[in-house]
Amino acid sequence: MKKRAYAPVALFIIFLTGIFGMYFLLENGILGTTKVSSVELIERVKDPVKVHFIDVGMGDSIFIEVRDVNILIDAGPKENAMRVVSYLKAFGVEKLDFIFLSHIHEDHMGGMAEVIRNFDVGKFYASDKEIATRSYENMIGALAEKGVPVTESKAGVTLTFDENITLSLLSPNSLEYINPNNYSPVTKLSYGQTAFLFTGDAESTIEQEIIRRGLNIKADVFKAAHHGSTTSNTRSFLERVDPDYVVVTSEEGNDFNLPDETIMSLFTDLGSKVLMTEELGSITFSSDGREVRLLNH
Structure with missing residues (x-):
């Protein structure tokens, strides 16, 4: 029993x-x-818009897919250039239809020559400011080898992919900024009811210009300006963006002590979910025009 x-x-x-x-x-x-790999999982998502914040350490590199059009904003520092190249090749990229260089600082420009040499390039946008550095000279040399001229980045430039998808530059509005950071174009990618806002290292001067112009900067995803520095990310600007997600591109233990703790607290106070590349690696979103989805993490 x-x-x-x-x-x-x-x-x-x-x-x-x-x-x-x-x-x-x-x-x-x-x-x-x-x-399956993370690449395969991301590729299985068939939303027309995908935005990849590539982990390049202390710097920016953002890969945007709009249907079959490939766009790159910045290429990170020189020492991590192959991270960008390898990332793009993993997604089958052979041509970058549009490249935007936000400004001429090394953490955004350093890897650009390597990227240009590894892919066909359609149109290249940058400010008309020059700098006497090896990275800048290498970039200009690589563009010359490909026969690609530099087109000036300025407010009012808009790429229209269809009636529902646009990429618009909201700045710069001047050719006389003292700080190179302020030539970073604040760029809005809009698809249906969703939007992404990219800022490079644009500082409070640019944020206040945009506010005074009364531009619509509401976005679901906001790339923290200047890696979460107090020189940018003003409350008045962020309240108008009102993002669900804030992506901070930074590197643990960086020499600039970024992101700043007060700015991180501000993001949280405003109700945004903060994602950091130094903690999560590369971060990818997609949009179907109705909502934004975080595809990893």
Whole structure:
């Protein structure tokens, strides 16, 4: 009689073991499926717009897919140039239809020559400001080799992909800024009811210009300006953006102590979810025109 009493318990244990064993086999691709990479998972999403914040350490590099059009904003520092090249090639990129260089600082421009040499380039946008550095000279040389001229970035430039998808430059509005950061075009990607706002290192001067012009800067995803510095990210500007997500591009232990803790607190106080490349690596979103989805993490 005692042996019979134990039988249901033993059967239950065997059942649980079988369930967990099956889960292990499926999860590890041993039975019934194969484990897929993050690239494959992202590519399975068929939304017309995808935005990738590539982890380049302390710097910016943003890859935008609009249907079959490839766009790159910045290429990170020189030492991490191959991260950008490898990332783009992993997604099958052969041509960058549009490249935007936000400004001539190394953490945004350093990897650009390597990127230009590795891909066909359609149109290249940058400010008309020059700098006597090897990275700048290498970039200009790589463009010359490809026969691609520099087109000036300025407020009013708009790329229209269809009646529902546009990429608009909201700045710069002047050729006389003292700080190179302020030549960073604040750029809005709009698709249906959704939007992304990219800022480069634009500072409070530019933010206040945009506010005075009364531009619509509401966005679901906001790229923290100047890596979360107090020189940017003013409350009045952020309240108008009102983002669901803030992406901070930075590197742990960087020499600039960015992002600033007060700015991080401000993002949180305003109700945004903060995502940091130094913690999460590359971060990808997609949009179907109705909502934005975080595709990893």
